[in-house]
Amino acid sequence: MTETTALPTAFAAIVEDFTALGPNDRLQLLLEFSQGLPALPERYADHPELLEPVPECQSPIFLLTEVDGTGDDAAVHLHFSAPAESPTTRGFAGILHEGLDGLTARAVLDVPADVYNRLGLAEVVSPLRLRGMAGMLGRIKRQVREKAGL
Known part of the structure; x- marks a missing residue:
């Protein structure tokens, strides 16, 4: 089982992109995700x-999760x-957006809570910053559970 097996396809691709790079290039890729965050x-x-x-x-940072429908298949x-x-x-928000937006409620809820560790950013980003990404994912999951009725 690889580190990306349990991840949605888009998120697994992001993890592979980060882990294929050296530390400095990972930081640069994180900055690129910051520029790609939709308004x-x-x-x-x-x-x-x-x-x-x-x-x-x-x-x-502020976030809002919209859920179209109820149940596991809600978008x-x-x-x-x-x-x-x-x-x-x-950048963290951009990663979460690209990796999770448009997925089903079940797919979002199944993303491991520590997925941020798989990006290999611990070498270049402080643990406090990584905790921020974990906080974003936790809030997203709670909002999905509430809004999808799960």
């Missing part, structure tokens, strides 16, 4: 109160608000 949709841009803060992150969509001057936090 918050208009319907939420004027309503920040609808987004949940992630206090585990050292930088201010999940992720939205994040993070300042451009927080590239590490935005």
Whole structure:
């Protein structure tokens, strides 16, 4: 069993991309994910109160999980608000967005809570920052469970 076996295809590909690189290049890839984070949709841009803060992150980040339907097969969509001057936090949000957005509720809930460890970023990012990514994933999963009725 490889480290990516239990991961959704998109997330497994991200893990493979990170682990194929050396430490400095991993940090660069994280910054690229920060630049690829989609903007918050208009319907939420004027309503920040609808987004949940992630206090585990050292930088201010807010997220909202939309779930289309109920049950294991409900489609999940992720939205994040993070300042451009927080590239590490935005990078983690970008990874979660690319790896999880559009998946079923069950697929999101089955992602291991420590998936951030598989990215090989512990060499270049502080444990406090990695805890922020874990906080984001934990909130996403809780919102999915609540909204999908699981």
